[in-house]
Amino acid sequence: MKSFLRNEAVRFILFSVMILALPALLAGGYLLNVFVFVGIHTLLAVALNLLLGYAGQISLGQAAFFGLGAYASGILTATYGQNPWWVMVAVALTVGLLAFLVGFPILKLKGHYLAMATLGFGIIVYIALNEAVDLTGGPSGLPGIPNLTVGSYVFDSDLKNYYLIWGVTLGAILLSLNLVNSRIGRGLRAIHDSEVAARVMGIRVRLLKVQIFALSAVISSIAGSLYAHTMTFVSPTSFGFNFSVELVTMVIIGGLGSIYGSFLGAALLTLLPEMLRAFQDYDIVVYGFLLIVMTMFMPGGLVRGVPELARRLLARGEKGRADA
Amino acid sequence: MNLVQQLSQYILSGLSTGAIYALIGVGFAIIHNATGIINFAQGEFVMLGGMLTFFFFSALKVPLLLAVALATGVSTMAGVVFERLAIRPLKNATPINLVIITIGGSILIRGIAMLLLGKDTHSLPTFSGDEPIMLGGATVLPQHLWIFAVTLVVIVCSKLFFSHTISGKAMRACSYNRRAAGLVGIDVRRMVLFSFTISAAMGSMAGIIIAPLTMTSYDVGVMLGLKGFCAAIIGGMSSGLGTVFGGLILGVLEALGAGLFSSGYKDAIAFIILLLILFIRPQGLFRRGESERV
Numbered sequence: 001m002k003s004f005l006r007n008e009a010v011r012f013i014l015f016s017v018m019i020l021a022l023p024a025l026l027a028g029g030y031l032l033n034v035f036v037f038v039g040i041h042t043l044l045a046v047a048l049n050l051l052l053g054y055a056g057q058i059s060l061g062q063a064a065f066f067g068l069g070a071y072a073s074g075i076l077t078a079t080y081g082q083n084p085w086w087v088m089v090a091v092a093l094t095v096g097l098l099a100f101l102v103g104f105p106i107l108k109l110k111g112h113y114l115a116m117a118t119l120g121f122g123i124i125v126y127i128a129l130n131e132a133v134d135l136t137g138g139p140s141g142l143p144g145i146p147n148l149t150v151g152s153y154v155f156d157s158d159l160k161n162y163y164l165i166w167g168v169t170l171g172a173i174l175l176s177l178n179l180v181n182s183r184i185g186r187g188l189r190a191i192h193d194s195e196v197a198a199r200v201m202g203i204r205v206r207l208l209k210v211q212i213f214a215l216s217a218v219i220s221s222i223a224g225s226l227y228a229h230t231m232t233f234v235s236p237t238s239f240g241f242n243f244s245v246e247l248v249t250m251v252i253i254g255g256l257g258s259i260y261g262s263f264l265g266a267a268l269l270t271l272l273p274e275m276l277r278a279f280q281d282y283d284i285v286v287y288g289f290l291l292i293v294m295t296m297f298m299p300g301g302l303v304r305g306v307p308e309l310a311r312r313l314l315a316r317g318e319k320g321r322a323d324a
Numbered sequence: 325m326n327l328v329q330q331l332s333q334y335i336l337s338g339l340s341t342g343a344i345y346a347l348i349g350v351g352f353a354i355i356h357n358a359t360g361i362i363n364f365a366q367g368e369f370v371m372l373g374g375m376l377t378f379f380f381f382s383a384l385k386v387p388l389l390l391a392v393a394l395a396t397g398v399s400t401m402a403g404v405v406f407e408r409l410a411i412r413p414l415k416n417a418t419p420i421n422l423v424i425i426t427i428g429g430s431i432l433i434r435g436i437a438m439l440l441l442g443k444d445t446h447s448l449p450t451f452s453g454d455e456p457i458m459l460g461g462a463t464v465l466p467q468h469l470w471i472f473a474v475t476l477v478v479i480v481c482s483k484l485f486f487s488h489t490i491s492g493k494a495m496r497a498c499s500y501n502r503r504a505a506g507l508v509g510i511d512v513r514r515m516v517l518f519s520f521t522i523s524a525a526m527g528s529m530a531g532i533i534i535a536p537l538t539m540t541s542y543d544v545g546v547m548l549g550l551k552g553f554c555a556a557i558i559g560g561m562s563s564g565l566g567t568v569f570g571g572l573i574l575g576v577l578e579a580l581g582a583g584l585f586s587s588g589y590k591d592a593i594a595f596i597i598l599l600l601i602l603f604i605r606p607q608g609l610f611r612r613g614e615s616e617r618v
Contacts, residue, residue, distance in 0.1 A: 105603040120595035127592040288432030
């Protein structure tokens with residue numbers, strides 16, 4: 001059983017079946033809507049994890065790529081009436097190119113300097129979204145973005161969007177799994193451990209870092225487009241510094257360098273605020289508290305922390321039985 | 325007003341906000357040098373300073389000077405408690421986990437402030453009147469002078485502390501090499517606690533002296549904290565003059581940009597400057613490049 005579960009293909013199929021069967025359990029309703037967002041956040045977290053978890057390069061500006069994708073899709077379809085599918089592809093490639101160009105000077109930086117530069121980039125984009133009122137509608141947002149359609153089929157319900165978004169997310173997960181288990185993935189991990197050693201081994205460190213940065217931007221931009229068409233409305237507050245931080249938190253709480261960990265982190269941090277609604281104004285306090293406690297007691301993230309916890313509880317149970 | 329007057333006005337107000345950024349930035353640098361982490365909760369101490377002063381002054385009718393002292397004291401205690409509860413218990417945590425903890429701490433402190441002190445925006449009275457002083461064509465508010473004076477005193481005191489007291493020297497030793505500092509008998513954990521104490525005190529003072537000019541609310545900490553981080557990065561993470569100049573440069577360029585181009589893009593201008601500086605001098609403006617050990 002254990003070796004069976006170690007097989008990457010088996011795990012992916014099990015995960016996909018679980019995801020695809022989930023709407024049946026949720027039976028429509030409000031939680032299904034939440035899980036649409038879990039899908040979008042998983043997509044974003046997986047993209048960031050490639051950069052942060054595997055290559056070891058932090059980005060505090062991921063929300064910018066997400067926002068650029070969402071706004072570009074929104075403006076080109078709602079204001080200029082273009083075909084949303086072509087727009088999504090064109091925008092993703094443009095955002096990727098932008099990330100590629102910005103990536104060269106930014107990824108030369110390390111540690112806190114890299115964090116600051118990506119953070120700065122994110123804030124510049126956020127302010128531009130707020131200030132370019134003619135184009136973006138400014139702080140009050142951009143309404144009237146059409147739902148996606150295929151022929152006469154309109155993605156206008158939570159269930160339809162669930163399958164659309166999770167279809168894309170599962171695709172991205174598959175791509176990422178293949179990527180991290182390939183020559184490129186090994187190169188990324190080598191960079192994580194030591195850039196000099198990686199270079200000595202013949203890895204083109206700078207190019208590879210920029211490429212993975214651009215890839216994560218492309219995926220984030222697609223997530224943005226999907227978000228815009230699902231919500232049919234976007235406003236700048238969804239793409240600010242706080243959301244960039246939240247994405248980094250998802251990846252770390254889930255587990256650095258684990259694709260499924262990103263899903264766990266995204267699911268937890270998306271569900272948590274919904275569950276904390278009952279606390280009303282206290283929710284932000286509880287959220288901050290949980291963030292601290294979880295990082296303290298599960299430093300390896302959920303994906304390593306939960307099995308560890310289970311093992312410890314089991315061991316204690318057995319010990320209890322032995323004592324009795 | 326002619327252009328020269330306008331420019332000197334921008335530069336003056338830029339210098340005063342820059343002084344605030346400098347104070348916050350030095351706080352960032354002190355914690356970073358002692359622990360190797362970026363304390364994202366730094367901005368919340370700034371917020372606490374302003375908000376608590378308002379609380380003591382308006383709600384409890386305490387005299388302003390006493391309110392300032394109480395607010396600084398309570399914010400500093402918050403820093404100490406935060407270090408004790410969230411940073412110290414983690415002996416072997418990776419820096420990235422510690423950063424996440426400071427982010428959690430910042431959310432927690434902001435939330436508590438919102439619950440206890442409310443969501444409203446408040447203004448504080450200036451410390452000594454609003455009578456503007458004419459200075460070479462530019463108008464100076466007495467509050468500006470307070471900002472310059474407090475910043476100067478704090479920076480000079482910290483300089484003296486770091487170069488002339490045994491604790492200050494011990495903290496510097498920790499910043500060079502924590503393990504070596506421990507080996508020569510320095511209590512590294514105590515120095516970490518000191519660093520949080522000093523940073524929280526500095527941050528809250530920055531928050532208090534700026535509050536009469538800019539208003540204060542439970543969520544002002546984020547942007548001010550980021551600008552302080554900016555100043556520290558430009559200064560190459562030094563806890564001394566580098567960061568002070570970093571803050572002043574940032575404040576002045578930001579004020580000029582806002583005045584001459586567009587006030588809506590004011591914050592964007594600050595970060596564009598930052599990116600340019602980082603692209604040209606990745607190690608900060610005031611630091612020589614170091615070769616990396618592998």
